[in-house]
Amino acid sequence: MGMARFSQMVTAHRRRLGMTQEDVAAATGLAVRSIRDVESGRVARPRASTVRLLAEAFDLSAADRVHFIHAADPDLAGPAGERPQQLPLAAPGFVGRCGELAALDAGRPTEPAKQAAVSIFTISGMAGVGKTALALHWAHRASEWFPEGQLYVNLRGYDEADVVDPSDALRGFLEALGVPATGIPASLEARVGLHRSLLADRRMLLVLDNARDSAQVRPLLPGAGGCVVVVTSRDELSGLIVAEGAHPIRLNVLTSAESMSLLASRLGVRRLAAEPAATADIIDSTGRLPLALSIVAARMALHPGFPLDAFAASLRPDEAMLDALADGDVRAVFSWSYLALSRPAARLFRLLGLHPGPDLTAEAAAALAGQTPATVAAPLRELTRLHLLTEHLPGRYAFHDLLRAYAAELTRTAGEADESREARHRLFDYYLHSSYPAAVLLQPQWPAIDPLPPVPSNVRSPSENHDAALGWFAAERQVLLRAVRQAADTGFEAYAWQLAWALTTFFAPRGLWRDQHAVQQVALAAAERVDDLAGQAVANRLLSRAEARLGHLDVAEQRLLRALDLHRRLDDPTGQAQTLHNHAEVCYMRGRPEEGLRHGQDALRLYRSVGNRAGEARALNAVGWLYAATGDFPRAIKSCTEALAQQRASGDHNGQAATLDSLGYAHARLGEHDRAADCYEEAIALFRESADRYHEAETLQRLGEAREAMGDIARAVDAWQRAARILDDLGDPAADHAHRVVSRLSPS
Structure with a gap:
């Protein structure tokens, strides 16, 4: 192959050199004899020098000269007769990345004649995630697949002072491939052509580390042959993926x-x-x-x-x-990515450091920036492309905690205290005035708070219906929990307790009592810090509900008494009625149903005095339940029947469910288990319709008791099993009791 290739090269230059076909044959013969003389020891000249001298003697171009050297003797491909092996030391202790290594292995080169195209892999991810470690670990492991060598360059794409120009990178590659300094062209275009000519029939690995973008990489790519290229970058290098068919590998943090x-x-x-x-x-x-x-x-x-x-x-x-x-020097590593940002993206990055996490939407980013979602779309794409953000779910962006801390630090050191406060104000306003209408959709019968006035022209995410409101809270639950705490810590106390109120409309029906307890503790402390009586009253009452459900009945009652006193000082009859209603429930739980009945009747009177029909109906139900608890079943059924009529007229489905549960309880205490079961079944359907899983589970347990009393053990077991599944999902300790009942009823 070597001599034939040399003959082709000399023939191509024959006319320019004034050579005949006989001259070409003679030159080829001379080359063969010279190399054989070196090999046999008859000539002392080093073999490498002989071959290079022959190439130079025929005045070949730099590219043809290196081709001749490689064709005449592949062992002489690199300088001083060595193949280029430029890979740096791989980092010790490499772990994991099995899927990514398998993806790289799939690019193992075939014979150049069978290779359809150069295989290109891009490894992208945030700073410090291990892109170079993966590339070098695989490159060393796969080095035997590339017998003609491995080329490596650190392109320093995010080091503003020392970013490598593609022309300089090509000079390094050409020197490694045996091109003498005098034979390296001056122009980038000529260097690209020479580089591709030299790699056209070779099987080599190129590792292009820490690339800034596709434009920096593209001139370094081979044009054809059996080469594999691995590029690492904080940029996604979408240009290479689209135009050159690169295979993307995106690195996340370790498991x-x-x-x-x-x-x-x-x-x-x-x-x-x-x-x-x-x-x-x-x-x-x-x-x-x-x-x-x-x-x-x-x-x-x-x-x-x-x-x-x-x-x-x-x-x-x-x-x-x-x-x-x-x-x-982690700050410096992060700074290289930050300094590569455009001004709008850099500003947004700093402001995103103020967000509580764990993730955010474009709307939340727009609120922080005081812009529209359309305006922040381009900066968000830039931050995502450079892996300073990750779009981990469609439309939801996540920060690594260290990057968030770095962004927040940038905001502090930039002296942007006023802008930071304004940005936080817009953010809390966005969450409150998106959560508040969603809360009203979830619990339309609850007496609502008076929210803070909205910030003019700020972005909103209003929910259109009940299901959309559920989706909003489900998606933003963790964010809102953190937002309450952050608002309390940064001087936005009113936002803290009002966001906490909105969250309760989602937490309570799902039995998320620990979440409610945590958020209301923060809300109460915030309201007390600024002597906000309305906030203290609401937070005390809602904290009491969580304390009661968690079994802390003494604390729950103390909170209710405090809330009642505050509502009286505020001359708030609706707040008093709500608190008395809750106090009635706690009294029942503490074994004092007669006292509870009095509180329920006082709540009913207050609701009627202000014309609150929804509250009146729910108080009628509470009174009916307590009548049943004291053994006055006729009054219980009468009060609950009146409540149910009002709730059906107003469309209060959740209220109807609670009242049907009370009616079932009264009928069961009378021994009318068939009627009780019918009430429970209807209540369960309504609780499920309103996504009130906690109370659905409670009623399922009572349905199980009624079915067992009827002798219908199979359906009793079914009811208890359904209750147990819900309570397991909610992490409620009552699940243990449900499982024990299932075991008792179906011992096999």
Whole structure:
């Protein structure tokens, strides 16, 4: 192959060199004899020098000269007779990434003649996620697939002071491929052509590390042949994916198991096993980011006698984590991505650091920026493309915790205190005035609070119907929990307790009492801090409901008495009625139904005095239940029947369900189990329709009792099983009792 290739090259230049066909044959023969003389030892000249001298003697172009050298003797492809093997040392302790490694393995080169096109892989992800580590680990593992060498360049795409120009990168590659300095063309276009000519029939690996964008990479790509190219970048490099058919690999943070393996490779399994809780805290604090884990592991390795718990404590909160990672220059790594942003994207990035997390929508981003969702679409795309944000669900963007801390730090150091406060104001306004109408849709019969005035022209996400309102709270639940806490901590106390009120319309029907307890504690503290009596009254009452459901009846009653006093000071009869209604329920739970009945009757009188028909109907139901609890079943049925008529007239489905449950209870106490079961079945259907899972489970248990009393064991078991499934989903301790009843009724 070598001599034939040389003959073709010389023939191509024959006319320019004034050579005849005989001259070409003679030159080829001379080349063959010269190489054989070197191999046999008859000539002392080094083999590499002989071949290169022959190439130069015929005045070949730089590209043809290197082709001749490679064709005459592939072992002489690189400088000084070596193949280029430029891969840097792979990072020790590489873990995980099995799926990504398999994807790279699928690009194993075939024979150049059979290779349809150059295989290109892009590895993208946020700073510190391990893109280079993956590329180099795979490259070393797969090096035997590339017998003619491996080329590597760090393009420094996010180092503004030292970004590598494609022309300079090509010079390095051409030198590695054996082109003498005098033979390297001056222009980028000529270097691209020479580079592609040299790689056209070779099987080589090119690792293009830390690329800025597709434009920086494109001149370095081979044009054909059996080469494989691996590109790492914080940019998604969508241009290469679209135009060159690159295969995208997007890296996320490590799994918890992979993070544990990484720490174990540096510190040993025994040290981690001795302090599992501290190890888990360290993994959580670093956000499972490989760079952060490696830096922390290095610090711990330097102090083998220190307890891991001390390191874990030093990493909280996020700001402390950034300081702890200072030795690894994490801020500088993040800054390279930040400095690559356009001004609008950089401003949005800083403002997003004010968001409580864990994720956000374009509407929330627009509120922070004081813009429209359409205006922030381009900056969001830019942040996502550079992996400073991740669109982890359609329309929902997530920050890594360290990047959020870095963004917030940028906002503080930029001296943007006024802009930060205005941005937070818009954000809390957005969440309140999107949550409030959703809350009213979920609980239209609840007496609503008076929300803070909306910020003019701020973005909103109004819910159109009950299902949309459910979807809003389900999607934003974790965000709103954090928003309440952040509002309380940053001087927006009224937003804190009003957002907490809105959340209760979602929490209570689902039995999310721990969430309600947590959020109302924050709300109450915020309202007390600024002496907001209305906020204190509402938060005390709603906190009491959670305390009662969690079994803290003494505390629940104290909260209700405090709320009642505040509502009286505020001259708020509706608030008093709501509180008395709740107090009636707590009295029943504490075994004082007669006292509870009095509170229920007082609530009924107050609701009627202000013309609150929905409250009146619900109080009639409470009174009916308490009549039944005291054994006065005729009055119980009369009061509940009146309540049910009003609720059917007003369309209060959830209220109807509760009243039907009370009627079922009264009929069951009278021994009328058939009628009780009918009431329970209708109540269960209505609770399910209004997505009130907690009370659906309660009524299912009573239905199970009625079916058992009727001797219908199979249907009783079915009711208890359905109740148990719901309570399991809600994490309610009552699930244990439901499972015990199922076991008793169906011991087999």
